[in-house]
Amino acid sequence: MTGNSAPSALWPAPTASGSVDATVTVPGSKSVTNRALVLAALASEPGWVRRPLHSRDTLLMAEGLRRLGVGIETVPNSASGPGTGRGDAWRVIPAGLHGPASIDVGNAGTVMRFLPPVAALADGPVHFDGDPRSYERPQHGVIDALRALGARIDDEGRGSFPLTVHGGGALDGGEVDVDASSSSQFVSALLLSAPRFNQGVEVRHTGSSVPSLPHIRMTVEMLRAAGAQVDTPDCGGEADVWRVAPCALLGRDMVVEPDLSNAAPFLAAALVTGGRVTVRDWPERTTQPGDALRELFTRMGGSCELTEQGLTFTGSGRIHGITADLHEVGELTPVVAAVAALADSPSELSGIAHLRLHETDRLAALAKELNELGGDVSETADGLVIRPRPLHGGVFHTYEDHRLATAAAVLGLVVEGVEVENVATTAKTLPEFPRMWAEMLEKDAGTTAGTAPSFEPRA
C-alpha cells in the first residue's frame, strides 16, 4: 500500500438527494476483452472483438499485441457488421509474432500474466516493464512455468518485472506444476497460449486453493469457444489440473459482456439509498464473478430481478451486514466492504488474503481509509471485520486502485463530505466512471421519502 502522499486532485463524491432510480449501461468486461484479444491474436485467421472495453488495461493489452506484430483496428459501430447492436469493434488480424519488442504492462494483472507466454512464441527478445506496482505483484508462477516449458527469460533473479522473454519462435510446452494460490491469472496465462505450444500444456496447481476460480472457468470457456480442446479433470478440487491440446485457434466473432464487477458500485447505489438501479444487458449465464452480486447484495438487503432489460436491483431501505467467503470473487471486495460499513450489523469478509497483492494491499487500504472516515474495520489474516459506525467526511485515498475509488463513491452517496483522491484511477477499467456516476444521480428520483435509510447504523 504505497502512494498515500500529497493527494492529487480531489473529487467531491456526490451525495444522493434521495433514492437513486436509474438505468445504466456498463462498458465491456476487462477480463473478457483481454482474453478475447489474446485468443484472436493467436488464431489462424482474422476475428472480431465486439463491444470491447476501452480502458487503460485493455489498451495496454491491444498495444502489447500490436508491438508483437498483430493487427488490431478499431471499427466504428456502423461499419462493424449487422446485428451487433451498440458499440464499436476491434478487428484482429493475427500475424507472425516478432521481437525485438518492448511492452508496457502498466498495473494490469491480465497483461502482466497473459502476454509473457505469447512473447515466448515470438521470434526475438520481448522486453516487459510496467508501473512500480508491477514490480511487487507476484509473477513467479508465470516465469517459473514458462522456463519449465522451455522458454528463456531474463529477470536478473528478480522473479518479477522488468524482464525479457527471449522468444524462440515456438515453445515445447508439456506438463508443469504451478502454485497459483496468489493469483488465478498464472493458470489462465498458460492455458490461453497453450494451443500454440508444440505439446499443448498440462498445468497442475500445487499449493493452497486457487482464488478467483470463475476467472479460470472464463478462460476455459473462451478457449473452447475458439476451438481449443480443454480438459479439466479436477477443476475446483484440491489437486487442480487443466489440459489444453495443441491446435489452430479459430478466428471468432466475440461479443464482450458488460463488466459485472464494474456494475458493483451502481447496484450498491440502489442498496445504500433504498433505490432502484437497472444494469442493461446483464447476461443470463456468465462466468464473470460479478454475477455473485445478485446473491451478495440480496443478502445485504433488497432484491433483484433479471428481465430482458437487464438486472434490476431494488434496495429495501435497510442494509444488513454479511458473513461471506469472497475467495472466488475477490475483486468485488472493495464495494462490498463499503456497503458493509453502512450496514445495521457487522460483517466478516474472508478468503481474500490474495487481495494484498492486487493493485494495492486492498485489505490494509480499505481498513485504513474506512477507519479514517470514522469506521471500525480490522484486518484478519485473510479478510476484514467491519463493525458499522456513523461515518463522517474526509479524504479517501485510492492508492492507484480503481476499485477503491468506486467504493469511496458509494460511501459518498450517503456520507457528506467524502473526497476521493485521484478518481481518474478508475481509467484502469472504467474511464467513464465520474460521468456515469453523475448521470445516474441526475436520474435520481428523489421522491420516495421514507424508503431511503437514515445511514445511521443501528449496531
Ligand SMILES: O=C(O)C1=C[C@@H](OP(=O)(O)O)[C@@H](O)[C@H](O)C1
Ligand atoms: O483473470 C482475470 O481476468 C482476473 C483474475 C483475478 O485475479 P486474481 O486471481 O489475481 O485475484 C481478478 O481479481 C482480476 O481482476 C481479473
Ligand SMILES: C=C(OP(=O)(O)O)C(=O)O
Ligand atoms: C485485481 C484486479 O485487476 P488485475 O487484472 O490488475 O489483477 C481488479 O481489477 O480488481
